[in-house]
Amino acid sequence: MRTQVKNRKRALFELLRKSCLDAYLATNPADWFYLSGFTGEAGALVASSESMTLVTDSRFTAQARAEMGEGRVVQQKGALFSAVGGVLSAKGWRRVGYDPNSLTVAQLGVLRKTAGRGCSMVQAPGVVQALRGRKDASELAQMRKAAILASEVMESGIRMLKPGVRELEIAAEIEYRMRKGGGSAPAFETIVAFGERAALPHARPTSKRLRKNELVVLDLGVILGHYCSDITRTVFAGRAPRRVREWHRAVQEAQEAAISAARAGVACEAVDAAARRVLASYKLDQFFIHSTGHGLGLEVHEEPRIAKGQKRLLEEGNVITIEPGVYVEGVGGIRIEDDVAIQRNGTEILTRGTRNLIEL
Amino acid sequence: MRTQVKNRKRALFELLRKSCLDAYLATNPADWFYLSGFTGEAGALVASSESMTLVTDSRFTAQARAEMGEGRVVQQKGALFSAVGGVLSAKGWRRVGYDPNSLTVAQLGVLRKTAGRGCSMVQAPGVVQALRGRKDASELAQMRKAAILASEVMESGIRMLKPGVRELEIAAEIEYRMRKGGGSAPAFETIVAFGERAALPHARPTSKRLRKNELVVLDLGVILGHYCSDITRTVFAGRAPRRVREWHRAVQEAQEAAISAARAGVACEAVDAAARRVLASYKLDQFFIHSTGHGLGLEVHEEPRIAKGQKRLLEEGNVITIEPGVYVEGVGGIRIEDDVAIQRNGTEILTRGTRNLIEL
Numbered sequence: 001m002r003t004q005v006k007n008r009k010r011a012l013f014e015l016l017r018k019s020c021l022d023a024y025l026a027t028n029p030a031d032w033f034y035l036s037g038f039t040g041e042a043g044a045l046v047a048s049s050e051s052m053t054l055v056t057d058s059r060f061t062a063q064a065r066a067e068m069g070e071g072r073v074v075q076q077k078g079a080l081f082s083a084v085g086g087v088l089s090a091k092g093w094r095r096v097g098y099d100p101n102s103l104t105v106a107q108l109g110v111l112r113k114t115a116g117r118g119c120s121m122v123q124a125p126g127v128v129q130a131l132r133g134r135k136d137a138s139e140l141a142q143m144r145k146a147a148i149l150a151s152e153v154m155e156s157g158i159r160m161l162k163p164g165v166r167e168l169e170i171a172a173e174i175e176y177r178m179r180k181g182g183g184s185a186p187a188f189e190t191i192v193a194f195g196e197r198a199a200l201p202h203a204r205p206t207s208k209r210l211r212k213n214e215l216v217v218l219d220l221g222v223i224l225g226h227y228c229s230d231i232t233r234t235v236f237a238g239r240a241p242r243r244v245r246e247w248h249r250a251v252q253e254a255q256e257a258a259i260s261a262a263r264a265g266v267a268c269e270a271v272d273a274a275a276r277r278v279l280a281s282y283k284l285d286q287f288f289i290h291s292t293g294h295g296l297g298l299e300v301h302e303e304p305r306i307a308k309g310q311k312r313l314l315e316e317g318n319v320i321t322i323e324p325g326v327y328v329e330g331v332g333g334i335r336i337e338d339d340v341a342i343q344r345n346g347t348e349i350l351t352r353g354t355r356n357l358i359e360l
Numbered sequence: 361m362r363t364q365v366k367n368r369k370r371a372l373f374e375l376l377r378k379s380c381l382d383a384y385l386a387t388n389p390a391d392w393f394y395l396s397g398f399t400g401e402a403g404a405l406v407a408s409s410e411s412m413t414l415v416t417d418s419r420f421t422a423q424a425r426a427e428m429g430e431g432r433v434v435q436q437k438g439a440l441f442s443a444v445g446g447v448l449s450a451k452g453w454r455r456v457g458y459d460p461n462s463l464t465v466a467q468l469g470v471l472r473k474t475a476g477r478g479c480s481m482v483q484a485p486g487v488v489q490a491l492r493g494r495k496d497a498s499e500l501a502q503m504r505k506a507a508i509l510a511s512e513v514m515e516s517g518i519r520m521l522k523p524g525v526r527e528l529e530i531a532a533e534i535e536y537r538m539r540k541g542g543g544s545a546p547a548f549e550t551i552v553a554f555g556e557r558a559a560l561p562h563a564r565p566t567s568k569r570l571r572k573n574e575l576v577v578l579d580l581g582v583i584l585g586h587y588c589s590d591i592t593r594t595v596f597a598g599r600a601p602r603r604v605r606e607w608h609r610a611v612q613e614a615q616e617a618a619i620s621a622a623r624a625g626v627a628c629e630a631v632d633a634a635a636r637r638v639l640a641s642y643k644l645d646q647f648f649i650h651s652t653g654h655g656l657g658l659e660v661h662e663e664p665r666i667a668k669g670q671k672r673l674l675e676e677g678n679v680i681t682i683e684p685g686v687y688v689e690g691v692g693g694i695r696i697e698d699d700v701a702i703q704r705n706g707t708e709i710l711t712r713g714t715r716n717l718i719e720l
Contacts, residue, residue: 041562058649059561062689078669100466105458106485108465125466172539179532184564189545201419202401204544289418309438329422 002069004138008035011131013049019124022093023048025084025111028102030298031128033226037067044084048093055083081107085114092116097124129303133295134317140341142227143297143319147339147350149181150222150229155353157192157220158235161360163212167192167205170218178222187221187228187300198234198332201290201325213238215332221300228300230321231351232337235358247326247334248357250282254324255336255355258292258306262322264342268310275324284326293321296339318342319350362429364498368395371491373409379484382453383408385444385471388462390658391488393586397427404444408453415443441467445474452476457484489663493655494677500701502587503657503679507699507710509541510582510589515713517552517580521595521720523572527552527565530578538582547581547588547660558594558692561650561685573598575692581660588660590681591711592697595718607686607694608717610642614684615696615715618652618666622682624702628670635684644686653681656699678702679710 012035016024024047026032032045036052040063043056052071054064057080064073076083088096088111096115098108100123111121135143157174170192178186193203195214203217210216214237221230234251236244254275261274272292279285291307294300296319304312306320314320323337339350372395376384384407386392392405396412400423403416412431414424417440424433436443448456448471456475458468460483471481495503517534531550538546553563555574563577570576574597581590594611596604614635621634632652639645651667654660656679664672666680674680683697699710 039564063560063562098465100469101464103465104461105463105465105468105483106460109460123465168539168542172536175539176532176536179528179535182528182567185546185549200423202423204399207542 004136015127021095021097023096025096025098034132038064046087053087081110082114085111088119089116093119095120095122097122100125132297133303134315135319142225144350146224146227146229149224150231151352153177154231154233157218163210165210166207167194168207171205174220183222183224185223187223191219193217199327199329210237217333217335228296230296232323232335234334237360240359250279250284251324251326251334251336252355254278255322258322262340262347264314264316266314268304268306268312271306272308287326289327293323295320314342316344364496375487381455381457383456385456385458386488394492398424406447413447441470442474445471448479449476453479455480455482457482460485492657493663494675495679502585504710506584506587506589509584510591511712513537514591514593517578523570525570526567527554528567531565534580543582543584545583547583551579553577559687559689570597577693577695588656590656592683592695594694597720600719610639610644611684611686611694611696612715614638615682618682622700622707624674624676626674628664628666628672631666632668647686647688649687653683655680674702676704
């Protein structure tokens with residue numbers, strides 16, 4: 001960890017230098033963990049090439065000192081951002097970068113009042129996120145483990161499906177198995193959607209019972225050693241009718257096409273388009289109502305986005321989901337999702353398990 | 361639900377009128393759920409006395425139409441806040457309020473570009489939070505259920521404690537029981553801290569095993585029907601030595617004093633001071649390193665804060681936690697926490713179960 005953190009800091013300082021920034025303020029927990037190892041829920045990290053200072057409250061100072069290694073821990077007396085402003089002012093920095101996507105308007109207001117007249121707060125969007133997008137070997141190793149655990153939990157979730165069972169029961173069992181497997185939490189609220197409810201891409205589990213001949217969408221992810229996984233499979237509770245088989249085949253081919261398209265140097269929008277093209281050939285593209293995927297790492301949704309209009313190029317070390325779907329209101333939905341690591345020469349699919357339609 | 365939502369809107373419009381605001385932009389999920397019933401994870405709600413408009417993406421539009429009842433659902437084409445700006449511009453409003461504590465700097469930047477020159481975005485901090493602080497009868501009924509479920513889960517968590525068990529196993533069982541009891545998720549990452557780790561107020565569960573004669577802090581909460589609960593109990597794995605008994609007695613008396621002090625019309629800082637005064641009489645106040653409590657509702661930490669310097673008065677309908685503690689680095693910690701509803705004439709303790717030191 002220590003070596004990785006050093007490399008990350010070096011990469012950050014290089015970016016700061018290029019942007020003529022004296023320091024960077026990280027206010028997103030994933031960003032500060034990435035740069036310092038601090039796992040607490042409240043605080044802010046100020047990083048410059050000379051010093052790292054974490055400001056946090058009394059609940060987290062002992063933990064911060066243990067986790068940070070080098071670097072200073074400042075225990076705030078009053079409000080967090082007044083204390084951060086005090087640190088900036090004491091350092092006498094003139095240009096401090098921050099991420100406008102994670103700093104609130106109120107926080108910026110406090111900083112402007114407390115950081116001193118000489119200090120300009122400069123928008124520097126996505127600086128740490130860009131670094132986080134390129135996973136190093138130790139991060140990839142951890143993401144592999146998280147993906148394998150999610151795949152195992154998916155398998156046991158599928159085995160629990162039988163007519164009469166409730167969505168909420170399946171969700172409870174799934175999240176229990178995540179925990180038993182060492183996960184610290186679900187990466188997002190587990191989706192267990194039966195029948196018509198499978199047409200809602202983000203259905204919350206309810207007390208609805210599974211009936212014969214319904215579609216089931218299971219979408220789950222686990223946080224293991226701080227890193228997220230995300231997998232979706234679709235099941236039919238019975239022998240699937242022709243229409244459902246065709247939908248599933250279309251989604252499966254769309255996913256294969258997108259995975260094949262995903263390569264270092266390829267634009268994210270091209271991966272999205274590959275999935276959409278296949279669905280269009282089945283006349284199902286109007287039922288694919290979300291983007292093809294998203295970056296995955298310390299957060300479950302991070303850069304890069306695999307969507308229309310995303311001109312950004314995939315890079316070695318990116319980990320993304322590929323998850324096309326088809327949703328028909330009143331009938332149900334189908335989605336297949338895997339986690340894919342972009343490597344120098346090709347890709348590695350981190351998640352496991354058949355992508356064929358599973359019939360109960 | 362419909363009647364409550366109407367009352368809430370009426371109260372909001374009264375506040376808007378007083379602040380000369382034409383409309384209010386709610387960007388916090390708890391705020392928009394409170395005003396509209398929409399449970400999706402992405403979107404923004406624009407409320408005026410003439411109209412309610414929810415802007416969200418294609419994953420959530422079907423769900424939004426089903427949940428919102430009256431009110432318009434706009435499906436964003438591009439970025440969320442460009443679409444919101446478009447709505448504001450089309451309405452021709454001149455003053456639109458927003459919460460600077462939940463809007464990011466980047467979001468405000470997009471709104472300023474897209475809402476049109478005639479539209480001023482006006483900081484209106486905590487408007488919906490203030491309404492949310494005064495729970496109505498239906499909310500209190502739901503919070504009672506959430507608190508009782510948390511208390512039951514606590515009881516079964518305590519029963520599982522025995523030497524050799526791991527923190528993570530207990531956390532897994534606890535969260536499983538929340539789900540089986542109908543909860544949608546833990547209200548926060550469950551805290552299971554054995555021995556020295558109990559000295560960290562926000563310890564994450566690890567694979568550490570419980571040994572004889574260690575302190576155990578269990579702090580858990582569940583979201584049930586959208587409302588949060590939060591309870592803490594302290595256990596000693598064996599017969600507690602005199603020192604631990606005295607610490608526990610001090611914390612228990614501090615909690616009782618704070619609960620007795622909590623009344624409509626009393627300043628939040630006075631409730632905090634009541635707990636601190638008792639701990640000072642035991643010379644333990646320097647070991648109480650956090651505030652006495654926080655508001656509880658759709659979010660696990662909301663207004664009012666029960667802390668030093670909080671001059672705000674408690675009101676009928678507030679639900680707060682009272683959770684003094686004592687933390688001794690290298691030894692362990694003690695915390696006792698219950699959820700308390702402020703009523704017209706007195707208080708109601710929503711959580712259950714003995715507050716005495718539990719010895720295994």
